Amino acid sequence: MTNLFTDRLWNRIEPIWKSYLEHPFVKGLGEGWLEKDKFKHYMKQDYVYLIEYCRLFALGSAKAQDLKTMTKFAKLLHGTLDMEMELHRQYAARFGISHDELEATEAGATTTAYTSYMLNIAQLGGIENVVASVLACAWSYSFIGKELASWPGAIDHEFYGEWVKMYSSDEFTELAEDCMNLINEMAEGKPERELAKLEEIVVKTSYFEYMFWDMAEKQEEWPVKLYTQSRLIKPM
Template sequence: MSFTNQLRKENDHIFQLIFDHPFVDGIGKGDVSKEAIAHYIKADFEYLNAFMQIYGIGLSKSSKREDIAYFFQRIQFILNDEVHPHHTFCHYIGVNYEDLQGYPLPPTADHYIKHMMYHAQTGTMGETLGALLPCPWTYLEIGQVLMERYQPTEENPFYEWIRFYGDPSVEASTMEMRNRLDALAASASTEEKDKIREAFQKSCELELAFWEMSYTCEEWPSKGLVKKL
């Protein structure tokens, strides 16, 4: 069994919780509150900005042109392609994409970004990929699961979102990241593989927490306490 297959098996329970989360399941049903959608986009816009910066760290640590090209292509994908799912959500709630940009991060998103930054700045390339991989991998499987579970048509307002993440091109790019991590793990020490495992597992947990954060419109505790006073 490959290293990334082991990671997937070890964290299957978290993947299943993500698939069954009411926000994710609501996408399949075509029914998610507009407040939750807006909260998600505000956080995810900043999250993806950070994701590109972490790819940039990976690029800066690369000595081979093929590795530099890989990280450059991943940045290009977020800049040029991964805005489309956001536009699908914006169309549903009737808000311009630009109006949902530049907001401060909720606690969970803030923690998630700093978790990935920590591994990228202080860890190996394997740790960096281990922290990054759950994002594209869970989204790929969300798209696949929702396509199979609900067989959505264009009448579902999130049809394009589901189709985007369930597309074979996303599967291919996710597999490329997996292959890179498998190659690094093949020569990694037991200690390094344990660190990769930890980075991957925490990112899986934070992917689940990100959906919950969006669904509950999570705020910093002081804001909630002020509203009660």
């Protein structure tokens, strides 16, 4: 039996990912009672998150050592720009937000920290760092999508059903599997010291995923209180 690196990763990330399903934002989304304003905030932050995320896939293509990997990343880039971000544009339209307004969203603290971390890691190392940075995002959404799709009424919900449908779809499962196959191929033959580094990236990005759900729940932008002459001018 082969020892898959993703099986080893699963031991570390399972408790973190299970906590997403307990988080009020994800629970509310799956059970259908999530406040729309929270979802709107999430979709706007997620859109600018995805713009930065696309750069990661482009970096993956640039760093690829063979055409098969280059093509995989190009496919992931296209899938994100054209399919995943289209979901956001459609939800934005339902909220009366134009494409330009959506694109002009100012990234909040968590969004900035998360995308900056991934882009830094991906630029520092070789192709395996790019794959480790994107893995938790693609795989955890597939995990959440599949789980929520099994909750009664989630997929047919008049508002959140589209979200559940997209992330539980075959196309998304395939994108997540592409990332899992890539990391398994790249882990083969690597020394323990390097595997441990990759594992840390996947654990850190899994923590960031939790923080992203929490940012959405709290509708957080920059949690800074601004004072002028001792008067609070920007309560958070």
